[in-house]
Amino acid sequence: MATIAVQRLLGALRGLAGWWWGYAAAETVEIHTFQDALLQLSGVIDLDGLRRAVEEAIGTIIPNVHSTAVYLLDLDSRQLRCHGNPLPVLPDEGLIQEAVSQRQCVTRPRPPPEDPVCRVLQLSQCEEERSVICYPVLDREGSELLAILLISCSRPTQLHYDNLSLLGKHIATCYSRLKQVQMQQDGAMSHAPAHRQDSGTIDTQAILQLCADLYDQDAPALQLKVIRYLQKVTRAECCLLLLVADDTAEFFCQLIGEHVLEEEVRFPIDQSCLGHVVTSKKPVTLEDLDSKGKGELQSLVLHVQLGEIRSMLCIPVESKAAGNIVALACVFNKRDRLKFSSADESQIRTCFTYTSTVLTSTLAVQKERKLKLETQSMLQIAKNLFTHLDDVSVLLREIMQEARNLTHAERCSLFLVDKGRRELVAKVFDGVVADESELEKLRQELGPNHRRLSDVRVMNMNELRIPIDQGIAGHVATTGEILNIKDAYSHPLFYSGVDHSTGFRTRNILCFPIKNEGHEIVGVAELCNKINGPCFSTYDEELAQAFSIYCGISLVHSLLYKKVADAQHRSKLSNELMMYHMKVNEDETARLIVDKIPEITSIHPDVSVFSFTPRVIYDDQTIPCCLAMFEDMGMINRWRIHKETLVKFVLMVKKGYRDPPYHNWYHAFSVSHFCYLLYKNLRIDQLLTDVELFALFVACLCHDLDHRGTNNAFQVSSKSVLAALYSSEGSVLERHHFAQAMCILNTEGCNIFENLNKRDYEQALDLFQEIILATDLAHHLSAVKDLETMAKEGYDKSNPRCHTLLTCLLMTSCDLSDQTKGWGTTKKIAELIYQEFFRQGDLEKSMGYRPHEMMDREKAFIPDLQISFLENIAMPLYRILGDLLPGSECVYEAVKANRDTWMQIRETAKHKPITHGNSFDFFKMLDEDDDMSLVNNGEGGKVNH
Structure with missing residues (x-):
C-alpha cells in the first residue's frame, strides 16, 4: 500500500509541475511583452517618439494587426493629431465620434465605407474577418482625452483589451512626464541659459537620456545606470540604493557604487541607523547619525575601497502610486571634500521623479521571476526527494545536498529525532566527523565540565547520537525555532571542540527544524558557512522554511514506507515460520x-445415520x-x-x-x-x-x-x-x-x-x-x-x-450439529463450550473488563443459558431446515429432546446450589447425579474432544 501511495503522490507532483511549467511559460511571455512596452514608453522625449513607441507596442501585444493610427494630444494646439495620416486631425464623426463621446472602447466588425475610420486606416473595404477598435486614452483623473488608438485586426480577445488598458495607463504616465519636461524647459529658457556648470542646474537632456537608457530587464544593471548618473551629478565618490522589502521589513542592497554584490545584503529596517527615514520620509546627513550609525555605514561600504566616510546624504525615494518609501538613495564623500547641499538633494529627487516607476516595476518583475525560479527549484527538489522514499539513507543524503545547493552552504548536518531515547541521531554525515577515539581524547583534555561532549556517542561508526536538549541542534529540536547564527564562536550554544578535532572552521550556522503534517518535529538540519556571503540571510531562512516542508513530508513517508516494508518482511517471515511448523x-x-x-x-457401520456422533471416531x-x-x-x-x-x-x-x-x-x-x-x-x-x-x-x-x-x-x-x-x-x-x-x-x-x-x-x-x-x-x-x-x-x-x-443455512446447521446428537454428546459438548467460555471470562477479568454473563463462571446458570440457546437459535434453525428439506425432521426432534432434558435438569439444579461460586461445578453435579434414567439415552462409546 505504501508503494501505491508513493506512486500516487509522485503522479500528483508531476501533474503540478507540468501545470506550473505551462503557467510560467505564458506568464513569462506576458511579463516580457509589457516590460518591453513600458521600456519603450519610458525613453521617449517627444510626441513623435511616443507615437512610434505606441504603434510598436500595439503590434507587439495584439497579433494579426492590419493597420493602426495613433492620434495624440498636441500640447500646444490641444488637438488630437496624427502626423503623416491622410486625416492628420482626428475626425469628429462616425465610429471615432462615438468612442470620443462615450469615453470608452468601441469595436465594430464592419464599419460602412463612408465612415472616416476606413479612410484613416486606409481600408478600401472592411473585410468580414477584420474588426476596427477605437480605444480612447484618458489622463489619470479621467477628465482629459490624451489619445485615440485606431486598430484594424482579426478576432480581438479579452486579453487584447486588457493589454490595451494597461498600455493606456502607461501612455497617461508618459504624457505627464512629457508635460513636466516641457514646463521645466520653458522655465529654464525664461530664467537662465539652458546649460550651466553649477551642480544645482538640472540637465534635462541628461535625465531624458537616462530614462531612454533604462531599458534593462535586469534590476542590478538598471540600478548601475542610475548610480552612475547620481555619482556624476552630485560629484560623489560612491552611491548605493537601499531597496525596501515590505513583506519582510528589510533593507536589501544589490550594488555598492559600481560593484555588483555576489549575494545581496539584507538587514532589518528597525535595526538600521537609517530605518527612521522610511517613516519620517526626511533626508539624513552624516551629521545626523551617532557613532554607532556611522560605524554601520562604514561596514556597509567595505566592499568598495572608499576609505573613511567624510560626508553622506540619504534621500528617501517615494512611490508615485502608493506613496510609500521604496528605496533610500545614499551618496558618500562629496569630491573636493565638500558637503552635500540642497542642490544635490534636488538632483537626486529629480532623478527619481522620472526613474522610480521604471525601477520599482523592474524590481517587481525581478521578484516575480525569482519567485518563479524558487517554485521551479522547489518542484525539482520535491521530485528529487520523492524519488528516494524507498531508502532513508539515500533520502537523507539527497536532503543534505539540496539544502547546501539551495542556501549556498559549505556543510550540512541532518539529525533525526529519537523520541524514545530523547536523542538526535545522525546516520549520514557531510564532511569530516570525529570518531569515538577522537571524542574520548577531547573529553580527557577538556575535563568533566564539558557535559555536551561527554554525551556525544558514535554508534558502530554508522550513527552519531547527541542528547535532544543540548547544543544548537538540540535547542532547535526542543523549541521548534530557526536559529540564524552570524558568528558561531560567539554563540553560547556552539561547541568549538569538534572544530579543533576535525580542523574544520565554522563561521556561521543556519539551523532549522523539520516537521511533519502535524507540526511535530521529526528532524533538524544544520547548515554551516555561507559560501557567497558573510552569513545566512533572512531570505535563506525563508527558503529553509519552505524546504523543510518537503523534507518533513518525504522523511515521514520514507520512514512509514520503511515500517511497511519491515512489516511485510516480518509478515512474510512469520508466514514462512508458520507454514514450516x-x-x-x-x-x-x-x-x-x-x-x-x-x-x-x-470406519463405522452407522456413519451415515443422523444420530451417529463422529466424536466416537479415534x-x-x-x-x-x-x-x-x-x-x-x-x-x-x-x-x-x-x-x-x-x-x-x-x-x-x-x-x-x-x-x-x-x-x-x-x-x-x-x-x-x-x-x-x-x-x-x-x-x-x-x-x-x-x-x-x-x-x-x-x-x-x-x-x-x-x-x-x-x-x-x-x-x-x-x-x-x-x-x-x-x-x-x-x-x-x-x-x-x-x-x-x-x-x-x-x-x-x-x-x-x-x-x-x-x-x-x-x-x-x-x-x-x-x-x-x-x-x-x-x-x-x-x-x-x-x-x-x-x-x-x-x-x-x-x-x-x-x-x-x-x-448459509446448511453451513450454520453443520456448525451447530453437536446439538442434534444424543444427550451424552450434548452434555459433553456443553462442558467443552463452557470450559472455553469461562477461560475467556477469566482472561477478561484479568484485563479489567466485565465479561458477559455466559462467560462468567461466578454468574452463569448453565441450564438457563442452554435452554435459551436451543430455543432461540438451534430449534428455529432446524425447524427451517425441516421445512425446506423433508427427511430432516428427526434432527429437529433431537434438538427438542435435548431442550426438554435441560429443562428437567434446571428444575433439579435449583435444589442443588453451586458451591464456591463456580458454575463449572454444575457438570460434576451432573456426573454424580443418581438419577441416571434422566440423562442416559443409551449412547455408547467414548466422546472425544
Missing part, C-alpha cells in the same frame, strides 16, 4: 498416499474418514483431485487447528461429517450445483482454522492483532479463518481447487469465503427472516439468492 509428518503423508481410501462404512481415523467422505461424495473424480494433494490438504487443515476445549480439529471434523450426512440423507446435491457443494464441504473443514478460544467481541475489546486487521470489515475471526485457509491452499501441493477451470475456480473461492463468513451467528440472525420466507414460498433452484441462503 505446520509441516505435516512426511511418513504419515506417504502412508496415507499409499494406502487405499477405506470404504466409509468400514483421532488417527479422522483423516481416513475425511478422505472416505470426499470419495463417497464423488468429489475426487468430479474435480480431478490428486490423492497426494488431497492428503496434504487435509493434514495441513488438521495441523492448522489449535487445541482450545471446543473449537479444535474434532469440531471441524464433526461439522464436515454433518455436511456429509446432509448429502447422504437429504440429497442436497440436487439443490446445489457441484461447485457449491464442493465449496460447502471444504468450508466445513476450514471454517474455524486457528481459532484461539475467544469470540469476536473479545478480539475487538482487547484490540488484538486480528481486530486491527479485520475489525473495520466485521466478523473478525471468520475473516481470519478464511485467510488461514487461503494460506493452506496457496501452499505448494495443497490446492485442491487447482484443476478447476477459471470460471469454476473463481466461483469456488467466492463461495468458500461467503460460506465461512456465514458461520458468524450475527450473519445468520440477520438472514432468519429471508430464510423463513424461502421456507414458506419454497426453494427456487433458478434463483441465485435462494442458492446463497441455502448454502
Whole structure:
C-alpha cells in the first residue's frame, strides 16, 4: 500500500509541475511583452517618439494587426493629431465620434465605407474577418482625452483589451512626464541659459537620456545606470540604493557604487541607523547619525575601497502610486571634500521623479521571476526527494545536498529525532566527523565540565547520537525555532571542540527544524558557512522554511514506507515460520498416499445415520474418514483431485487447528461429517450445483482454522492483532479463518481447487469465503427472516439468492450439529463450550473488563443459558431446515429432546446450589447425579474432544 501511495503522490507532483511549467511559460511571455512596452514608453522625449513607441507596442501585444493610427494630444494646439495620416486631425464623426463621446472602447466588425475610420486606416473595404477598435486614452483623473488608438485586426480577445488598458495607463504616465519636461524647459529658457556648470542646474537632456537608457530587464544593471548618473551629478565618490522589502521589513542592497554584490545584503529596517527615514520620509546627513550609525555605514561600504566616510546624504525615494518609501538613495564623500547641499538633494529627487516607476516595476518583475525560479527549484527538489522514499539513507543524503545547493552552504548536518531515547541521531554525515577515539581524547583534555561532549556517542561508526536538549541542534529540536547564527564562536550554544578535532572552521550556522503534517518535529538540519556571503540571510531562512516542508513530508513517508516494508518482511517471515511448523509428518503423508481410501462404512457401520456422533471416531481415523467422505461424495473424480494433494490438504487443515476445549480439529471434523450426512440423507446435491457443494464441504473443514478460544467481541475489546486487521470489515475471526485457509491452499501441493477451470475456480473461492463468513451467528440472525420466507414460498433452484441462503443455512446447521446428537454428546459438548467460555471470562477479568454473563463462571446458570440457546437459535434453525428439506425432521426432534432434558435438569439444579461460586461445578453435579434414567439415552462409546 505504501508503494501505491508513493506512486500516487509522485503522479500528483508531476501533474503540478507540468501545470506550473505551462503557467510560467505564458506568464513569462506576458511579463516580457509589457516590460518591453513600458521600456519603450519610458525613453521617449517627444510626441513623435511616443507615437512610434505606441504603434510598436500595439503590434507587439495584439497579433494579426492590419493597420493602426495613433492620434495624440498636441500640447500646444490641444488637438488630437496624427502626423503623416491622410486625416492628420482626428475626425469628429462616425465610429471615432462615438468612442470620443462615450469615453470608452468601441469595436465594430464592419464599419460602412463612408465612415472616416476606413479612410484613416486606409481600408478600401472592411473585410468580414477584420474588426476596427477605437480605444480612447484618458489622463489619470479621467477628465482629459490624451489619445485615440485606431486598430484594424482579426478576432480581438479579452486579453487584447486588457493589454490595451494597461498600455493606456502607461501612455497617461508618459504624457505627464512629457508635460513636466516641457514646463521645466520653458522655465529654464525664461530664467537662465539652458546649460550651466553649477551642480544645482538640472540637465534635462541628461535625465531624458537616462530614462531612454533604462531599458534593462535586469534590476542590478538598471540600478548601475542610475548610480552612475547620481555619482556624476552630485560629484560623489560612491552611491548605493537601499531597496525596501515590505513583506519582510528589510533593507536589501544589490550594488555598492559600481560593484555588483555576489549575494545581496539584507538587514532589518528597525535595526538600521537609517530605518527612521522610511517613516519620517526626511533626508539624513552624516551629521545626523551617532557613532554607532556611522560605524554601520562604514561596514556597509567595505566592499568598495572608499576609505573613511567624510560626508553622506540619504534621500528617501517615494512611490508615485502608493506613496510609500521604496528605496533610500545614499551618496558618500562629496569630491573636493565638500558637503552635500540642497542642490544635490534636488538632483537626486529629480532623478527619481522620472526613474522610480521604471525601477520599482523592474524590481517587481525581478521578484516575480525569482519567485518563479524558487517554485521551479522547489518542484525539482520535491521530485528529487520523492524519488528516494524507498531508502532513508539515500533520502537523507539527497536532503543534505539540496539544502547546501539551495542556501549556498559549505556543510550540512541532518539529525533525526529519537523520541524514545530523547536523542538526535545522525546516520549520514557531510564532511569530516570525529570518531569515538577522537571524542574520548577531547573529553580527557577538556575535563568533566564539558557535559555536551561527554554525551556525544558514535554508534558502530554508522550513527552519531547527541542528547535532544543540548547544543544548537538540540535547542532547535526542543523549541521548534530557526536559529540564524552570524558568528558561531560567539554563540553560547556552539561547541568549538569538534572544530579543533576535525580542523574544520565554522563561521556561521543556519539551523532549522523539520516537521511533519502535524507540526511535530521529526528532524533538524544544520547548515554551516555561507559560501557567497558573510552569513545566512533572512531570505535563506525563508527558503529553509519552505524546504523543510518537503523534507518533513518525504522523511515521514520514507520512514512509514520503511515500517511497511519491515512489516511485510516480518509478515512474510512469520508466514514462512508458520507454514514450516505446520509441516505435516512426511511418513504419515506417504502412508496415507499409499494406502487405499477405506470404504466409509468400514470406519463405522452407522456413519451415515443422523444420530451417529463422529466424536466416537479415534483421532488417527479422522483423516481416513475425511478422505472416505470426499470419495463417497464423488468429489475426487468430479474435480480431478490428486490423492497426494488431497492428503496434504487435509493434514495441513488438521495441523492448522489449535487445541482450545471446543473449537479444535474434532469440531471441524464433526461439522464436515454433518455436511456429509446432509448429502447422504437429504440429497442436497440436487439443490446445489457441484461447485457449491464442493465449496460447502471444504468450508466445513476450514471454517474455524486457528481459532484461539475467544469470540469476536473479545478480539475487538482487547484490540488484538486480528481486530486491527479485520475489525473495520466485521466478523473478525471468520475473516481470519478464511485467510488461514487461503494460506493452506496457496501452499505448494495443497490446492485442491487447482484443476478447476477459471470460471469454476473463481466461483469456488467466492463461495468458500461467503460460506465461512456465514458461520458468524450475527450473519445468520440477520438472514432468519429471508430464510423463513424461502421456507414458506419454497426453494427456487433458478434463483441465485435462494442458492446463497441455502448454502448459509446448511453451513450454520453443520456448525451447530453437536446439538442434534444424543444427550451424552450434548452434555459433553456443553462442558467443552463452557470450559472455553469461562477461560475467556477469566482472561477478561484479568484485563479489567466485565465479561458477559455466559462467560462468567461466578454468574452463569448453565441450564438457563442452554435452554435459551436451543430455543432461540438451534430449534428455529432446524425447524427451517425441516421445512425446506423433508427427511430432516428427526434432527429437529433431537434438538427438542435435548431442550426438554435441560429443562428437567434446571428444575433439579435449583435444589442443588453451586458451591464456591463456580458454575463449572454444575457438570460434576451432573456426573454424580443418581438419577441416571434422566440423562442416559443409551449412547455408547467414548466422546472425544
